[in-house]
Amino acid sequence: MTAQHVPVVIVGAGPVGVTAALLLARRGVRSVLLERHQDVYPLPRAVATDDEVCRILQAAGVHEEFTAIARPARGLRLLDSRHRTMAEFSRTEQGLHGFPQTSMFDQPGLERVLRDALARTPQCDLRGGAEVTGVEQDGTGPVRVTYRDEDGEHLLRADAVLGCDGANSLTREAVGATWEDLRFEERWTVIDVRTSLPVRCWEGVDQVCDPQRPATFMRIGDDRYRWEFRLPDGAELDRARLRELLAPWVVLAHDADFEVVRQAAYTFRARIADRWRAGRIFLLGDAAHLTPPFIGQGLCAGMRDAYNLSWKLARVLQQGADERLLDTYESERKPHARHVIRMAVAMGWAMTGGQDGAAAVRRGLLGAAVRIPGLTTAVSRDLSPALTAGPLVPRRPGGAGRGLVGRFCPQPWVAGPGGRTRFDDLLGDSFAVLTVVPLPPTVQAVAAALGARTVTVSDFGDGGLLAAWMRAKRADAVLLRPDRVVLDVVPRGGGDFAARAAWGSLLHTTRIPSPSQPAAAESLLRSIAR
Incomplete structure (x- = not known):
């Protein structure tokens, strides 16, 4: 195989990978994105983002297009088993970063916005239908990336490789990283729906804190909704079972306009890779960390990875900055990712909480705690705490x-x-x-x-x-x-x-x-x- 040299290879062209490519291109760094799928994955996955990530999309040059497809949300409510509000975490329409603090969106729509911007950017080369078969690094030389497509085997030599290839990342194996289990694993059923029926909602996210049937509900768009349930069997839901589960929100008649766009069972996990870098190979997004979805920070964490790393990598590749600058990527991002995962696990604990006598006491303490003045505002702010002290975060x-x-x-x-x-x-x-x-x-x-x-x-x-x-x-x-x-x-x-x-x-x-x-x-x- 004849090797082609490229400055950066990005493995995986999901939102994190494409955003990283756009951010690098803004600084003059060319990249090749290798994606095994030919087109955007058509079904919804991530549905929420925050104002910090909207600012990242602004840096990537796509915030106006994203705003056109997004819907501001009012925040998060914790409900008890009878759907009474225990706590409300309000979000404003103008946060610190100049955007709504929470926005709901359809992930295929976001990916299309990003792909369209990529197509307008000559520094980015997206190669679909490309299955990466190997990522290898020998000493301080270029990283060797092999991939297979319909034309056969190919070899790239890259100055850096960004592994944005998800939870089953091949790049993580190349880094030699292993998962640290943060002790959360539950099986949930996710139901995405399109309907014109009147749905009882408050334009935010509801978390039902019921140990027997914990659930999450949110409105995504004008006629789009999502429900998530932890069910004991995880079996496919028929119409009768759906009608029972959704009764607190919508009356589902036999002939109602109600389309199930997607129904899928997911295992929500809390994990973080023990190392995010080996030489010039880096892990981003789900390749580096897995976050339960209860505070809507899974995709957000990966976008923060791309923003943190891209300017540092560009400064090293384009301007010859010290290689140690790249060490600050993991040292800055990993503590924040761990912090967010623990917050998500805590929310999951609040929702499920067990079924013993102590669970009722814990839920009572939660209800009392959230009535403390200023606490809900502090929790919202805590999603983006100050970076940990380090070379680029000095303490004077x-x-x-x-x-x-x-x-x-x-x-x-x-x-x-x-x-x-x-x-x-x-x-x-x-x-x-x-x-x-x-x-x-x-x-x-x-x-x-x-x-x-x-x-x-x-x-x-x-x-x-x-x-x-x-x-x-x-x-x-x-x-x-x-x-x-x-x-x-x-x-x-x-x-x-x-x-x-x-x-x-x-x-x-x-x-x-x-x-x-x-x-x-x-x-x-x-x-x-x-």
Whole structure:
């Protein structure tokens, strides 16, 4: 076989794989996506996402198309066995990231939006009907990827491989990773329905906390609904059984307009891979972690993986940044993935809770806990906690930047050259420095070395939101990473990015891609790297 060299091979062209390809393409990195199916999988799977992932779709250039097919949801309710509300976790239509905090959608629709964008992107080459047969890496050389299609066997040599190939990942075997079991495994039946019948719903997600018949219900679209039940036998449901199960929500007559789009039994598991990287082979999405669906974070976690890794990989491949930068992918994403999985398991526990006497006590404690003022808001915020401290999430002496470093910058609507625009669209795809005061020369030099855009936010057409956000945390300036996480701050009263010695050595580049990073400014990071 004649080997073709490509910068990045992505195994699996689901939402995570295609999003990773689009994000890399925005930074000039070409990729080949290998997908065993010829077209988008036609049946619904993931149905919920959050505002952080909508922001990622914005970075990939498809947020407007996604918004057109998505439906904002009001949040999550916990119901008891008689469908009385025990707790409500409300979600707003404008979250920190500038989008509805929860959106419902049909996964085939999202995949079509992403595939259409991929077709318009010359840096991305999607090869359908391609079954990957091997992923091998020998020392520090390129990764060998073999695949089979209708034309025979093929070989690719890649500078990096992203394994977005799901729970049964072949790439995970190449990494040598094994599953860590986080102790949750249940068999559930998922029913997707299309109907014009009146359905009793509240435009959010209902979790029925009944140990004998736990269930989940949500409205996905104008005439689309999903029910999930944990059933003892897991058998195929006939019309009579469906009528019984769905009675609390809809009256299902014999001749009613009621189409079962899909009925499938799934085993919900909680697992995380013990390692996410081997050399230049990386695991993303379900290849790296499996999350029960009870808080709607399964797909979201994979999209966060793509966002976190793509800019770092591009900086290494395109600009010669330190290879150690790629180590921060797992160190930043793995703790968050574990945290989300545990939250999902806790929700599953609240729904099922056992059938012994202590279960009633536990459910009573849950009902009391959720009435504590501010708790439901805190739980919603906890889906996106600050990144764990590390090379790109420094902790400054004296607590400067506390509450900012490692967290996302808000995204308001702002006044741009062509009118009102979303903040990230104004910033572009690289680093950015936000300031409320004139910057000292050293900070200006760091910004230039990183190719960062400097923006004064004091008069920005956002109602003062960004300036207030910075002043509340006693910051004169903040440095944003390309994924819009705060990397460092200049504390109130002036100074410099005091932690730059920690992250400068990783971000220092050996190649200057454009005049926006002149050699004189780049020498500043080079000196830090020494």
